[in-house]
Amino acid sequence: MSLLIDNVWKEYGDQIVLERLNMEIPTGEFCAVVGPSGCGKTTFLRMLLGMEKPTRGAMLLDGKPLPDEPGPDRGIVFQRYSVYPHLTVLDNVMLPLEFERSRFFGRFFGAERRRAIGDARSCIASVGLEHAMDKYPSELSGGMQQRLAIAQTLVRRPKILLLDEPFGALDPGTKSQMHDLLLKLWQEEGMTVFMITHDLHEGFKLATRVLSFDKTRRDPQAPGAYGATVIYDLPLDDKAERKPIVEKWKRRTLETQAGMVH
Amino acid sequence: MGRRIINRHPARGSALVLGVLPFLALAVLYVTFSSLRLAENPDDKLLPALSSIGDAIHRMAFEPDQRSGRYLLWADTAASLTRLAWGLGIATLMALVTGIAVGLVPYVRAWLAPLIGVISLVPPMAILPILFIVFGLDDLSKVVLIVIGIAPFLIRDMSMRVMEMPNELLIKAQALGASTWQIVVRIILPQMLPRLIDSVRLSLGPAWLFLIAAEGIAATEGLGYRIFLVRRYLAMDVILPYVAWITLIAFLMDWGLRRLSRRIFPWISRGMA
Ligand SMILES: Nc1ncnc2c1ncn2[C@@H]1O[C@H](COP(=O)(O)OP(=O)(O)O)[C@@H](O)[C@H]1O
Ligand SMILES: [Mg+2]
Numbered sequence: 001m002s003l004l005i006d007n008v009w010k011e012y013g014d015q016i017v018l019e020r021l022n023m024e025i026p027t028g029e030f031c032a033v034v035g036p037s038g039c040g041k042t043t044f045l046r047m048l049l050g051m052e053k054p055t056r057g058a059m060l061l062d063g064k065p066l067p068d069e070p071g072p073d074r075g076i077v078f079q080r081y082s083v084y085p086h087l088t089v090l091d092n093v094m095l096p097l098e099f100e101r102s103r104f105f106g107r108f109f110g111a112e113r114r115r116a117i118g119d120a121r122s123c124i125a126s127v128g129l130e131h132a133m134d135k136y137p138s139e140l141s142g143g144m145q146q147r148l149a150i151a152q153t154l155v156r157r158p159k160i161l162l163l164d165e166p167f168g169a170l171d172p173g174t175k176s177q178m179h180d181l182l183l184k185l186w187q188e189e190g191m192t193v194f195m196i197t198h199d200l201h202e203g204f205k206l207a208t209r210v211l212s213f214d215k216t217r218r219d220p221q222a223p224g225a226y227g228a229t230v231i232y233d234l235p236l237d238d239k240a241e242r243k244p245i246v247e248k249w250k251r252r253t254l255e256t257q258a259g260m261v262h
Numbered sequence: 263m264g265r266r267i268i269n270r271h272p273a274r275g276s277a278l279v280l281g282v283l284p285f286l287a288l289a290v291l292y293v294t295f296s297s298l299r300l301a302e303n304p305d306d307k308l309l310p311a312l313s314s315i316g317d318a319i320h321r322m323a324f325e326p327d328q329r330s331g332r333y334l335l336w337a338d339t340a341a342s343l344t345r346l347a348w349g350l351g352i353a354t355l356m357a358l359v360t361g362i363a364v365g366l367v368p369y370v371r372a373w374l375a376p377l378i379g380v381i382s383l384v385p386p387m388a389i390l391p392i393l394f395i396v397f398g399l400d401d402l403s404k405v406v407l408i409v410i411g412i413a414p415f416l417i418r419d420m421s422m423r424v425m426e427m428p429n430e431l432l433i434k435a436q437a438l439g440a441s442t443w444q445i446v447v448r449i450i451l452p453q454m455l456p457r458l459i460d461s462v463r464l465s466l467g468p469a470w471l472f473l474i475a476a477e478g479i480a481a482t483e484g485l486g487y488r489i490f491l492v493r494r495y496l497a498m499d500v501i502l503p504y505v506a507w508i509t510l511i512a513f514l515m516d517w518g519l520r521r522l523s524r525r526i527f528p529w530i531s532r533g534m535a
Contacts, residue, residue, distance in 0.1 A: 051433055072439035081430040086452045086529045095448065096438040106444035136529045156439060 001027040001062060001252040003192060008057035010043055015224030017043050023233060026249030030186055030193045032203030035213030039228040041196045045162050048194060049074055075158035079165045082149035083137045089148055090133045093120040096156045120155065127151040127181060143174035147181065154185060163195040179206055208242040210234040310499040318499035334488065342485040345401055346473055349408025354462055356413050361420025362450055382414030386472060394480060404476040411472040412465040419461045424450060456527045463519050466512055
């Protein structure tokens with residue numbers, strides 16, 4: 001019941017972007033990923049999503065290697081281009097259900113559609129967009145678009161939610177609303193969250209664990225010679241939300257070990 | 263100093279007047295020079311009077327031809343439009359299928375992109391004789407010329423636009439559980455169809471060019487055939503209305519495609535204002 005990152009490296013040609021990543025993330029942990037721009041945070045997320053392969057090391061989800069292409073067990077919300085401009089709010093949220101249940105057409109018709117509207121509607125309501133069901137994304141504000149993106153990502157209940165600076169372009173008021181929404185959904189779904197943010201305050205406010213990326217070694221002659229790694233891995237143990245996550249993880253680990261003895 | 267000219271916009275009415283003005287000027291110029299020439303030589307054929315153009319239109323459109331008994335303007339129009347529709351239709355379908363496959367699937371791109379790139383550089387008119395030899399002098403060779411003339415452009419345009427799509431949208435679809443086929447039907451097709459309509463609009467000019475050229479060289483009916491035929495008698499009174507008629511049809515096709523695109527893809531214009 002965890003995500004294990006075991007000595008993961010990522011290199012592009014000669015350039016080492018990430019090196020020596022080691023961590024074990026219990027299921028349900030909310031990780032904020034911080035660090036200077038260009039240090040490889042997005043690259044880390046892309047590896048978790050399966051868009052990129054680590055050049056060394058392994059990533060295991062509940063003991064099994066992460067699939068090497070994106071799939072519905074890992075959801076993603078980007079800062080931009082996060083929803084489909086040609087679909088209304090309702091259709092954007094219905095889309096993942098249609099992918100799941102209509103293999104050939106990728107589309108519901110008739111009674112099946114009416115049934116799915118019910119599922120989609122409650123998901124849309126949970127992000128507060130029920131009054132905008134028939135609008136197109138271009139008719140929504142930035143905050144509404146990101147809420148839609150989150151609803152769309154969560155409708156298939158991924159085990160891991162990846163967010164790449166999702167609120168970077170929002171004004172402070174909207175941002176704070178989005179924080180409340182995200183925390184609520186995270187508590188309800190119990191998924192593991194990785195959220196990249198530039199805003200340290202945001203990271204500490206939301207997360208149960210803060211991962212800070214940066215380089216520990218530098219060669220002025222060759223900027224690509226060393227990669228960034230996790231320089232601080234800070235579990236926020238004073239947060240009440242963290243306790244059950246860790247306890248569950250410990251219990252499961254003990255159970256598995258006991259199972260192996262039998 | 264007034265405002266910069268790039269910031270000054272004509273009102274609706276004056277924009278209309280400005281737009282109509284060049285047409286009026288052309289018409290006045292034509293009538294003037296036509297009457298000047300006809301005053302000098304009543305048999306002059308170069309700039310026929312509007313009345314003789316009117317007679318010619320009546321003769322071509324509303325009186326049956328003496329030899330074939332057909333109404334030539336309509337027969338020519340039907341023949342040309344049939345060829346054009348086949349050519350455009352086949353080229354569009356090829357662009358849709360091949361363009362999306364080349365743009366989306368790396369293996370197909372590696373396999374077909376070089377070939378398409380080379381074919382697009384072959385001057386279509388240079389192979390017209392080959393088409394006549396291989397496909398005969400009937401409709402088929404004309405349709406093939408239109409397809410060869412515009413399909414490479416349409417395919418390349420389509421594949422480039424697929425590749426230009428923000429990668430996030432494709433990644434996101436996979437993370438929502440979509441198969442490649444579902445990505446094509448739910449994400450790529452709906453986003454690409456309006457763009458395809460736009461590039462078909464841009465191809466209308468070349469398509470007409472290839473059609474008229476092929477008809478002018480070998481045909482028994484068609485708008486291009488008629489123009490090249492009556493040229494032998496310097497029949498400007500027929501050529502000019504035929505050219506105007508072709509232009510009108512082309513304009514209506516362009517306008518119709520634009521309307522269609524607005525109508526079936528409301529998300530493009532919604533919220534943009
Ligand atoms: N596909 C790629 N090919 C080569 N270099 C890349 C690629 N993707 C990212 N990089 C490099 O990896 C480094 C980290 O990028 P990124 O993960 O986007 O940083 P961050 O998200 O922390 O700002 C950058 O120096 C970037 O140039
Ligand atoms: Mg980034």
